[in-house]
Amino acid sequence: MATSTDARTGLARYGHEFKTFLSETWLGYALILPAVLLMGVIIIYPTFRGIQLAFFEASLLNPGQMTFVGLENFAEMLSDATFKSALWHTVLLTAVAVTLQYLLGLALALVLKEKVPGASVFRSLSMITWVLPVIVMVIIFRFMLQSGFGPVNIVMAKLGLETAAWFGRPGVAFPLVVLMHVWRNVPFYAIALMAAMKSIPETQYEAARLDGAGPLERFRYITLPQISYVSMIMIVLHVIFTFNNFDIVFLSTGGGPLGNTEVMATYIYKTAFQQYALGYGASMGVVMLLIMMAFTVVYVKLEARD
Amino acid sequence: MTDSNSSGLSRRSLVKAIGVAGAAGLAGCSGGDGAADEMGGDGSSGSDGGDSTTSGDGSSSGGSGEQALLWEYAFPNDDQPPVWKNAFIESYEERAGEEPQIARFSYEDLRQKFLTGARTGDPDAIEGVLSHLTEYAKAGHLESLSDWAEGLDHYDGFVGSALDAMTYRGELYALPYEGNARALIYRTDVFDELGQDPPETAAEFHEVGRMINEEYDDMYAYHNCTKDGSVRAFQEWMSHVYQHTDQLYVPDGESWSLNIEADQLGQIFDNWYAQVWASDNPIANPDQLGTGWQVNDPGYLNGQFAMIECGTWLRGWTSGDNINDSEATTQLLDENTAVAHLPYGDGGSQGTFLEVKGVMVNSHSDNKEKAKDIAAAWTAPDTLAAGAEDSPGKFMTPVHDSVESTISNDNWAPFTEVFETGRALAKIGWGPVRQEFYPLMQEVAYGRTDPYDAGQSLHEALSGLESEL
Amino acid sequence: MATETQSTATDRTFAQRLDAWLDEDMSIRRAMAVYAIIGVFMLFLLLPVAYMILATFTSAEFLYSPRLIPALSDLTLANYQAILSTGLFQQYFVNSMVIATATTLLTLTVGTLAGYSLSRFEYPGRQGILFTFLGTQMLPLVLILIPFFLLMFSLNLVDSYVGIIIAHSVGGIPLGTWLLKGYFDDIPESLDEAAKMDGCNHLDILARIIVPLSLPGIAVAGFYTFILSWNDFLLVSILSQTAATRTLPFGLQLFQSQNTVAWELLLTAATVTMVPVVLLFALVQRWVVEGLASGGMKGA
Numbered sequence A: 001m002a003t004s005t006d007a008r009t010g011l012a013r014y015g016h017e018f019k020t021f022l023s024e025t026w027l028g029y030a031l032i033l034p035a036v037l038l039m040g041v042i043i044i045y046p047t048f049r050g051i052q053l054a055f056f057e058a059s060l061l062n063p064g065q066m067t068f069v070g071l072e073n074f075a076e077m078l079s080d081a082t083f084k085s086a087l088w089h090t091v092l093l094t095a096v097a098v099t100l101q102y103l104l105g106l107a108l109a110l111v112l113k114e115k116v117p118g119a120s121v122f123r124s125l126s127m128i129t130w131v132l133p134v135i136v137m138v139i140i141f142r143f144m145l146q147s148g149f150g151p152v153n154i155v156m157a158k159l160g161l162e163t164a165a166w167f168g169r170p171g172v173a174f175p176l177v178v179l180m181h182v183w184r185n186v187p188f189y190a191i192a193l194m195a196a197m198k199s200i201p202e203t204q205y206e207a208a209r210l211d212g213a214g215p216l217e218r219f220r221y222i223t224l225p226q227i228s229y230v231s232m233i234m235i236v237l238h239v240i241f242t243f244n245n246f247d248i249v250f251l252s253t254g255g256g257p258l259g260n261t262e263v264m265a266t267y268i269y270k271t272a273f274q275q276y277a278l279g280y281g282a283s284m285g286v287v288m289l290l291i292m293m294a295f296t297v298v299y300v301k302l303e304a305r306d
Numbered sequence B: 001m002t003d004s005n006s007s008g009l010s011r012r013s014l015v016k017a018i019g020v021a022g023a024a025g026l027a028g029c030s031g032g033d034g035a036a037d038e039m040g041g042d043g044s045s046g047s048d049g050g051d052s053t054t055s056g057d058g059s060s061s062g063g064s065g066e067q068a069l070l071w072e073y074a075f076p077n078d079d080q081p082p083v084w085k086n087a088f089i090e091s092y093e094e095r096a097g098e099e100p101q102i103a104r105f106s107y108e109d110l111r112q113k114f115l116t117g118a119r120t121g122d123p124d125a126i127e128g129v130l131s132h133l134t135e136y137a138k139a140g141h142l143e144s145l146s147d148w149a150e151g152l153d154h155y156d157g158f159v160g161s162a163l164d165a166m167t168y169r170g171e172l173y174a175l176p177y178e179g180n181a182r183a184l185i186y187r188t189d190v191f192d193e194l195g196q197d198p199p200e201t202a203a204e205f206h207e208v209g210r211m212i213n214e215e216y217d218d219m220y221a222y223h224n225c226t227k228d229g230s231v232r233a234f235q236e237w238m239s240h241v242y243q244h245t246d247q248l249y250v251p252d253g254e255s256w257s258l259n260i261e262a263d264q265l266g267q268i269f270d271n272w273y274a275q276v277w278a279s280d281n282p283i284a285n286p287d288q289l290g291t292g293w294q295v296n297d298p299g300y301l302n303g304q305f306a307m308i309e310c311g312t313w314l315r316g317w318t319s320g321d322n323i324n325d326s327e328a329t330t331q332l333l334d335e336n337t338a339v340a341h342l343p344y345g346d347g348g349s350q351g352t353f354l355e356v357k358g359v360m361v362n363s364h365s366d367n368k369e370k371a372k373d374i375a376a377a378w379t380a381p382d383t384l385a386a387g388a389e390d391s392p393g394k395f396m397t398p399v400h401d402s403v404e405s406t407i408s409n410d411n412w413a414p415f416t417e418v419f420e421t422g423r424a425l426a427k428i429g430w431g432p433v434r435q436e437f438y439p440l441m442q443e444v445a446y447g448r449t450d451p452y453d454a455g456q457s458l459h460e461a462l463s464g465l466e467s468e469l
Numbered sequence C: 001m002a003t004e005t006q007s008t009a010t011d012r013t014f015a016q017r018l019d020a021w022l023d024e025d026m027s028i029r030r031a032m033a034v035y036a037i038i039g040v041f042m043l044f045l046l047l048p049v050a051y052m053i054l055a056t057f058t059s060a061e062f063l064y065s066p067r068l069i070p071a072l073s074d075l076t077l078a079n080y081q082a083i084l085s086t087g088l089f090q091q092y093f094v095n096s097m098v099i100a101t102a103t104t105l106l107t108l109t110v111g112t113l114a115g116y117s118l119s120r121f122e123y124p125g126r127q128g129i130l131f132t133f134l135g136t137q138m139l140p141l142v143l144i145l146i147p148f149f150l151l152m153f154s155l156n157l158v159d160s161y162v163g164i165i166i167a168h169s170v171g172g173i174p175l176g177t178w179l180l181k182g183y184f185d186d187i188p189e190s191l192d193e194a195a196k197m198d199g200c201n202h203l204d205i206l207a208r209i210i211v212p213l214s215l216p217g218i219a220v221a222g223f224y225t226f227i228l229s230w231n232d233f234l235l236v237s238i239l240s241q242t243a244a245t246r247t248l249p250f251g252l253q254l255f256q257s258q259n260t261v262a263w264e265l266l267l268t269a270a271t272v273t274m275v276p277v278v279l280l281f282a283l284v285q286r287w288v289v290e291g292l293a294s295g296g297m298k299g300a
Helices: A008-053 A071-079 A081-112 A118-127 A133-147 A153-156 A172-199 A202-210 A216-228 A228-244 A247-252 A264-273 A278-305 B001-044 B083-097 B105-122 B129-138 B146-150 B151-159 B160-165 B188-194 B202-215 B231-244 B261-277 B293-301 B327-333 B367-381 B382-391 B414-420 B432-445 B450-466 C010-023 C029-058 C078-084 C087-120 C126-136 C141-154 C161-186 C191-197 C200-215 C215-231 C235-238 C247-255 C262-296
Strands: A054-060 A062-068 B069-072 B102-106 B125-126 B174-181 B183-186 B220-223 B251-253 B255-257 B305-310 B336-340 B352-363
Touching: A008 A054, A008 A264, A008 C010, A008 C087, A008 C126, A008 C141, A008 C161, A054 A278, A062 A118, A062 B151, A071 C029, A081 A118, A081 A172, A081 A228, A081 A264, A081 B432, A081 C029, A118 A172, A118 B450, A118 C161, A118 C262, A133 A153, A133 A172, A133 A247, A133 C029, A133 C247, A133 C262, A172 A216, A172 A228, A172 C029, A172 C235, A172 C262, A202 A216, A216 A228, A228 A278, A228 B129, A247 C087, A264 B105, A264 C141, A278 C141, B069 B105, B102 B450, B105 B125, B105 C141, B105 C235, B125 B129, B125 B367, B160 B174, B160 B352, B174 B251, B174 B255, B174 B367, B174 B382, B174 B414, B183 B188, B183 B414, B188 B202, B202 B220, B202 B261, B202 B305, B220 B293, B231 B261, B231 B352, B231 B432, B231 C235, B261 C235, B293 B305, B293 B327, B327 B336, B327 B367, B327 C087, B352 B367, B367 B382, B432 B450, C010 C191, C029 C126, C029 C247, C029 C262, C087 C126, C087 C161, C087 C200, C087 C215, C087 C247, C087 C262, C126 C161, C161 C215, C161 C235, C191 C200, C215 C247, C247 C262
Parallel strands: B069 B102, B069 B125, B220 B305
Antiparallel strands: A054 A062, B125 B352, B174 B352, B183 B305, B183 B336, B251 B255
16 A cells, blocks of 8 residues: 555544545455456356255256255265265275476476476477376277277287277276376476476585485475475366366266266256256255365365474 | 556556456357357358268357257268268258258267256257166256147158157157167078077077087187276167066056066076176187177177177168178178178077167257257258168168168078067166176176176166165 | 584495495586486487377378388378368467467466566465465366356357467466466566656556566466466357367367278378477477576465
């Protein structure tokens, strides 16, 4: 706030500052108004409607006729075996994928920040998998893994190994989905972590080297703590993205085979569009939201405490 | 203080800015549809060959001055000139005096978007398969065509069973344009060499299948669709269901009751999934578990399978993207392929799944007259004839008298007989039934569950759905 | 630090040796090691993409044969000719371009204003608004799919450029605002003071001082939003009713028809869909890295 050097005294000055405060506040609100308006109308309102649906029973074929059922939808979830397995798949997928992404991203960040000739070309190239539309990624993987003429199967045949329609194999489909998530997102971690590492002043490393610390120790005591904030953000963001992700699984396996890759998002979609059960689907969506909110709060608190 | 002056200025200018932006935004909102149409028109009017689908002339937004919007997936999407599509557009122009607006979506997207958004009034007309029609009708999204259709010139030519299929609770909800039934398609040269006749019963089918697998190294006896969620897989299963019963569910007052025995369901699982995929001597290639039509149809055409279950569309499929050798495939289809009824299990009889596709009118549309014109134009004899030229495979068992069957090869003639044993789906919402079917089918095919146990579970599950349908 | 190195056991010696080896300043050895690891990563990340691109220059016959590497004689531009001359494909490309660009502009504008507001002003509810924005990122889209569609319909925004642009923007605004706020926070308020003394009002400050200093942050936010919009599949599938508003990712599936998947055309279309965003990243790469490095991530 501007320091005013006016000569008014007492009430008048108070009144003037109050007016300034008001106009400043007013302006503050005004500036953020477009964003709030857009978000409020386009996202917040449908969210409330969606949450509201969770307490009703409604059919896709007749959404006008909603009947209030209170917490029944939530109770039904407890005895729904598919829900439990979908939840388990989602949690497992998120945990494994985010862990792998972080480790690989960290490794890639370490090498990308080196000043070798051509480094910036490699940096550009590495982001390709992240900027690809998901549908393109799925097309590439489906093409490579198709039985018959997919390159993977051609190579395996030449090596004398088994060939199959890999996306249709129960034990293989889930790891493939994890692989796709990792393949897609590693570069984002890498670039963000690399950027964070770059902002660590070289002098700190010098000082540590002079103290006799080796690279591993330098990494552990200088690099890691200073990228912990960015790491936390990356991890939270990606846990949320992976947990909520619909299109990667849906477009590649559809949740099969044998429900091996059924995640919460695809199960909710099927509940709404195959079983017409809008209310039940919405209730599962609410559960997903609650889980994510809980995770975020807990994780951020834990990190902040360090 | 200069402060208050400048704040005042900024306040005023901010208000002005917001006002202008708001007005522009609102104008943009209401003009949005018109703008999109014009941009769409400009973009596609410059294309050559097949694919411009929107008319160039602007349409003003709102009201009945708008073009009618049709959603479809039927027109061929290849390099050939769109004979069928142009015939349709011509026929429609005669009736409505302008061009239609056509948008193409896959069947799954058609269904999802229509169920979600039919109430918006878009699209005005939509084409689809029988199970879609049932869902749309149940949701109240379809306009009854009964009275209007009878007044059409070409109404009398429609085949009875096709019209029946498009009827729900006494009202006609679509005009049919294509019909086909599933039959057994098999390699005559393979059967000749082994001195075998095409199998009529499931037992014969298993026997000859295993024989083929023994004799031939580079060919498998059979393939069917086992992909989770695959529409083909569901249709194949229903073909066999219809060998044991006329209808899976029959009306029972206001609700429906299940019309098949657990044992029969178990048989179907056994004959067509357990024996085929999970037994010690499988009839299909277990490496191909979990695949759909993408493996099934081209696989046969490329000579990998001796038998498949398929419809008439296979006939003209001699070239294109997944055909290895056009000439070989043409020869295969012309000389070495024949058609027979699907083999049936114990206690069953000849029967199969009848697919009928039709054009429907959105009951929430503002443009119902034009939408009906679309339906009429699509099913008019001239249009159907052009379709037979463009996609002969779809018109081998035509649903309208004026269209000659495009069957030219005696080997394929049995399709007409098979068509007559076809049964159309009952008018229920098939979503929940499919939900129950897919997991159990996969469990049997992957060898996790005994087929008769699965049949029992399925029977229980399907009975449980009776009140919900 | 120095005290940590005093401990027993033989593996310590090895680590010491390893440390000493690694410690040598950018020697050839180190550069080689770095290149080797980069190479492994590039192989992992890029091989599938490279193969797809290679495949687009071959014909269908080659793709369906068991051969892996095409000979020079197998290469052809036919696929690209086919795709690029298809009117519908051109339409989709234009749509994607227009929508993504407009989304980026809209998001940056709204986000800059909002970020500035959150950074420089104090008013009740400030934290709450920011948290709510970020909270919307936690929403599973499937939950709001149908209410969202009905809302867009009642606003008359279905099947229009404006509707899709708005829908994409709300995906980019939360992260964009947060990033930009972090950026603005880093610019000292004393600059604001100085400007005010010179008679600038807030909008002037924003335009003449804050924005020019925040270009890397704006680059990051803009890039992220552009990618978000260009790659979106789900929202377009809901909102688009005709080819006039369809974008590339959703349009890709139309190279499959009822009976066939035209792999060589599909892969070619996929490649063309990919090229603009890759080029975009190459252009803004330096700014993005700089933007992320110098504190864009310190939002809260």
